[in-house]
Amino acid sequence: MSPLRAARPFHPLLKPSALAFALGLACASATGAAMAQSAPTGPIEITTGTSPGGTPDVLMRRAAKILNEQKIITNPLVVQNRTGGSWMVAGNFVMGKKGDRNVVLCIAQPILTTPITQGLPTLYDKLTPIAMFIQGDLVLVVQPDSPVKNLKQLMELAAQRERSLKVAGAQAGSTDHMVAGLVEKAGKVKLNYIPFDGGGSAQAAFLGGNVDLMTLTPSEAMPLVTSGKARILAILSDERRPEPELKDVPTAKEQGYDIVWGQAWGLAGPPELDADTVKFWDDAIAKLVANPEWQASLKENFLRSKLIPAAEVKPYMQKLHEEHLALLRDLGLAKQPPVQ
Amino acid sequence: MNEGQGGAGPAGPARSLPALPKEAVETGMRATNLIAALVLLALSLGVLFGTRELPYWSDFAPGSAFAAFWVGAVGVVLALALFVATAMDSSHRPHEFPDRHGLIRVVALLAGLWLMILLIPHLGFLPAAILFCLFLLLGIERRPLVPSLVTTAAVAGLVYGVFIAWLGIALPTGMFGI
Amino acid sequence: MDALASLAQGFAVAGTPTNLLFVLIGVTLGQVIGALPGIGPSAGMALLLPVTFGLEPVTALVMLSGIMYGGMYGGTLTSVLVNVPGEAASVMTAVDGNQLARQGRAGQALAAAAIGSFIAGIGAVAALVFLTPALAAFALSFSAPEYFLLALLGITATASLGTGSAMKAMIGATLGLMIALVGTDPILGTPRLTFGSLELMEGIDFLPVAIGIFGIAEILVSMEQRQAAQAVRTQLKDMWLSAKDWAECRMAILRGGIVGFLIGLMPGAGPTVAALLAYVVEKKASPHPERFGHGALDGVAAAESANNSAAHGAMVPMLALGIPGSASTAVLLAALVLLGIRPGPMLLTEQADLVWGLIASMFIGNVILLVINLPLAPLFASVLRIPYSYLVPGILVVSLVGAYAISLSLFNVGLTLFFGMVGYLLIRADIPRAPLVLAVVLAPLMESSLRQSLMLSEGSLVIFVQRPLAALLALLVIGSLALPLSSFLLARRAARRAGVSEALSHSSD
Secondary structure (H helix, E strand, O other): OHHHHOOOOOOOOOOOOOOHHHHHHHHHHHHHOOOOOOOOOOOEEEEEOOOOOOHHHHHHHHHHHHHHHOOOOOOOEEEEEOOOHHHHHHHHHHHOOOOOOOEEEEEOHHHHHHHHHHOOOOOOOOOEEEEEEEEEOOEEEEOOOOOOOOHHHHHHHHHHOOOOOEEEEOOOOOHHHHHHHHHHHHHOOOOEEEEOOOHHHHHHHHHOOOOOEEEEOHHHHHHHHHOOOOEEEEEOOOOOOOOOOOOOOOEOOOOOOOOOOOEEEEEEEOOOOOHHHHHHHHHHHHHHHHOHHHHHHHHHOOEEOOOEOHHHHHHHHHHHHHHHHHHHHHOOOOOOOOOO | OOHHHOOOOOOOHHHHOOOOOHHHHHHHHHHHHHHHHHHHHHHHHHHHHHOOOOOOEEOOEEOHHHHHHHHHHHHHHHHHHHHHHHHHOOOOOOOOOOOHHHHHHHHHHHHHHHHHHHHHHHHEHHHHHHHHHHHHHHHHOOOOHHHHHHHHHHHHHHHHHHHHHHOOOOOOEOOOOO | OHHHHHHHHHHHHHOOHHHHHHHHHHHHHHHHHHHOOOOOHHHHHHHOHHHHOOOOHHHHHHHHHHHHHHHHHHHHHHHHHHOOOOOHHHHHHHHHHHHHHHOOOHHHHHHHHHHHHHHHHHHHHHHHHHHHHHHHHHHHOOOHHHHHHHHHHHHHOHHHOOOOOHHHHHHHHHHHHHHHHOEEOOOOOOEEOOOOOOOOOOOOOHHHHHHHHHHHHHHHHHOOOOOOOOOOOOOHHHHOOOHHHHHHHHHHHHHHHHHHHHHHHOOOOOHHHHHHHHHHHHHHHOOOHHHOOOOOHHHHHHHHHHHHHHHHHOHHHHHHHOOOOOHHHHHHHHHHHHOOOOOOOOHHHHOHHHHHHHHHHHHHHHHHHHHHHHHHHHHHHHHHHOOHHHHHHHHHHHHHHHHHHHHOOHHHHHHHHHHHHHHHHHHHOOOOOHHHHHHHHHHHHHHHHHHHHHHHOOOOOOHHHHOHHHHHHHHHHHHHHHHHHHHHHHHHHHHHHHOOHHHHHHHOO
């Protein structure tokens, strides 16, 4: 245990742009020359609110693996699944650990949306911001034999009869549901959104030909597209993706519909976390984002890793919160925010 | 067969209890049924009351209160049926109740368990569990000291070895740091 | 044949010393994890996921899936020996298996479960080898209407599931339905009966209910008397399965295995539903349904065969489509992603070595599990030779630690204890607990699939008869309701004709 308990020194000059080649070296040489800067000692828990196997869980496990393997962080990182209350159990667990340096919370969409849909106090603005560093895109897919070739035709079809177009997705208030809401708003149509017990069940319903439309991540969609089980109508990002498989997929914006939505993940600390620990994480995440292994593993799954460092997270989260609040209000899912 | 395992046959441990006086048995069964019916009625009404503001139907499909309404309704019907059946039942079915000593042991065990849960945030899971084991073996069961200590040590070792050391589950720790 | 050639290639992959070693490690870990209450195979796989980092993908995958089906074997142990379901899918085993243990027949129960799991497991893998694409198509033809009817079929059977009066069984089921109502409504997202509690927002977890009303409640009942110091005195030689036992079980294993596999295929169900429905089917098919609930060996065999074949069946949508069919396959898929392999319909062709290696490893793993479990069944059963009062603290503490591990919160520990008290009162009020757990598992499936069906059909009930599979299931539901009713009416008419008033009063009892 003793090496793990030793304070983790950091090379203060190492910029995020520094490449991995230098990284191992820098770390190794820095270990001896301990800086005065203090870092957490002992194992650190990364709290997630999904059960094992959920996307945020997988992402955090992968991040933890690379952070530990590359010795970016030498404290053992343990991903714990504190499920319940649509992430609120996990969120409140970390909220209750004021100033604790050995716990961080994985930030995922429910941290923003659950307080809105359930009328609970917001969490995002009370946690200590650390970094948002994983972004994911979404695509709209239809049945391979669908007559619809683009978003315009989709909207025309949906406009023929209210609620005739069936959309499968996860639970009420999930990303899928919000995307359906955006489609409704952009095309001024009404869809028939059918919530299933989770992404897997929804996909099964789609593959069984029971519904017309569904939202998927590119990594879920690509295998279905290549095996002829689904067709992508549009990607919901600002610009097209550069990958060869996806570069011909038009954005919704190009097609004249302002449907831009995505997913984002990151880390936040408990309230009143000291500045040193935030710095510790900020540096570590910067190194992680610069790590080629990490970048490659995300690329495989069509995810992006753009760092939004601690200093910029607050306004970023504020903006995300407002977007979610507006959309959930439109969907009639937002409860009045409680008096704070 | 011995009573320790309750191994007296398919009915489980309860059947091996000594028979109670017949009158007590009858009123016992009847009282149990009436209480069960009352509890069910209360729960059903609670379900109906607790979901009264939720939508019964929404668009094409049943809403949040649909299932709750029917479960509550069935509960009420079953509760009333149990009342009637109990009132009309003239058969002499035996029913066992624990005697006073048995009841005290059950309540003591439950008290010990709840106390353990309350102590966990302060003492930590493992120390609270150790205290509970000792309370159960020495306090309630009045077992000899040495086997009790051995059992407690074995339980603590199992929890530590399997859950904490091997699976790495973060059990709550308290003032002793474990 | 194509499949056989691929399988041979798979055996070449799985048969390397490293992979064999990791199959062995996986199934042994699974056996242990399955036996721990609270920690099911999926949680165990997730906890041990970091161990697989740095391994070859095939090696990692054979080990993790070994944990998955090994857990199905291991869950039997705690269910039978101490009446605490080791994992959710073993809950029906606790009903009958523990009664058998009380009769000194724990060894037979464990052996029947091991043999049943083995036969069903091997059968399921064989089906996987030859039929995966066809089975995947079948799994997809199951959607909300079929799930609703399937769950309805299970729920309508609850009245017959008790050991005493039908009314008490229905009361048990109603209580289960009430438990299932708690939590955020999955379709509309509105909180229902949560009383403002965050912990109740995602509903009441099944495991605290199962551990509480079986394990803890049973201990509370046993506390009513001072325990005699000795334990069950059985001899090792009495613990083997006799020819008569085997004759009793073999059809149960066949039926349970088939029912379990079919339900395991469906992405919306899973091993727990499979085991429950197999138990229900077995009770209907058994020549001695009255023994169910009092220690029916065929009930144990059916439920255990079903959960193991369901665990294997869930591999079909996972391998053929990239869709998780159960919590455990969700972790397997996550492991694939972590290993840099993208799951999906192309997996079978793009990663043939991996897929066939995995399938071959499941043959090997099941054999290892049989070798572990069968000879050791009497040995495991001799745990019961320890005086019960020395077992009680261990059972209680490990159950509560397991309850804590479900979501790492004390709330579930309290909930487990609460359901322990509920279970105690149920036993005292003579309300059977099997219908209750059945309702807790099936009710959410039934409710959401009913609502999904009507949303799919835009409110029309025709959807339940329009689809061929749904129509078939609808007929089964009607049949299962009409048959007992008509036979009851027939018996009544016959009795009246014969003028035997006794029969009348008996049948309406």
